[in-house]
Amino acid sequence: MKLPTFRSLLNGWRMRILAIAVAAAGFFSPSPSYAVTSGPGVWDFMIFGNYDLTTINTGAIYSNFPTGFASPTWNKVMNNGYGGGVGLAYWFNDTVALRIDVQTSLFTEQSPLTGSVQSSPLTGGIELKLWGDPDYYLYFVVDAGAAYESTMSGTSFFGSATENAWTAYGDAGLGLNLDFVFIEAKVAYMPQFMAHSSYSQNGLWYVPVTAGFNF
Numbered sequence: 001m002k003l004p005t006f007r008s009l010l011n012g013w014r015m016r017i018l019a020i021a022v023a024a025a026g027f028f029s030p031s032p033s034y035a036v037t038s039g040p041g042v043w044d045f046m047i048f049g050n051y052d053l054t055t056i057n058t059g060a061i062y063s064n065f066p067t068g069f070a071s072p073t074w075n076k077v078m079n080n081g082y083g084g085g086v087g088l089a090y091w092f093n094d095t096v097a098l099r100i101d102v103q104t105s106l107f108t109e110q111s112p113l114t115g116s117v118q119s120s121p122l123t124g125g126i127e128l129k130l131w132g133d134p135d136y137y138l139y140f141v142v143d144a145g146a147a148y149e150s151t152m153s154g155t156s157f158f159g160s161a162t163e164n165a166w167t168a169y170g171d172a173g174l175g176l177n178l179d180f181v182f183i184e185a186k187v188a189y190m191p192q193f194m195a196h197s198s199y200s201q202n203g204l205w206y207v208p209v210t211a212g213f214n215f
Helices: 006-028
Strands: 044-051 081-091 098-107 116-132 136-152 160-176 182-188 204-214
Touching: 044 098, 081 116, 098 136, 116 160, 116 182, 136 182, 160 204
Parallel strands: none
Antiparallel strands: 044 081, 044 204, 081 098, 098 116, 116 136, 136 160, 160 182, 182 204
16 A cells, blocks of 8 residues: 655645635634724724835935945835734724734845845834724824844745844824724834844834724
8 A cells, every 4th residue: 555645745734724724714704893893992803914115215224334435225225015914902982092013024125135124013002083983983093112123035024034133113194994994004113124234224214004904
């Protein structure tokens, strides 16, 4: 009797895991809510994706580049980033919520460079409703915390990290909640974006655009 090979067993498990993931996605996918999204004592679980605009930042990367040489700029070195995360919010009343977020984004370097930076902010923040009802409303959000920065040897989330460091992180902006869907546009800032540098870095500001679901 011929025994199954390791590769066939591995492929079989991959198909089972894929089937379970598809089934779970169908089970947990959001549907229009019959409970309010905001209000006293309401909890919201959030899952979201980010598109991070760094190419609009034309500032110099380094503050002490050698005399006679111009520092490269953020928009000429880093591509826009992308990623996602999860969050949890608790509403104290009709207008104020406390929230925590965990997310990660990948910023690849522009050609001919071949590396990337993986940035993983961990934040707490306040959400303030500006206008609307419990399910459809405009809000202001501000977050602060720390980001774990990894300099990667490749251009994927699964590359090898060559340097790691923590840096402060903050963002602020506006969001729009439409029942179980929300979108946000913020300005984010980190004083040390790259985990290691031969020269002193200027802080990086960029614009993360977020879209996701409330559960």
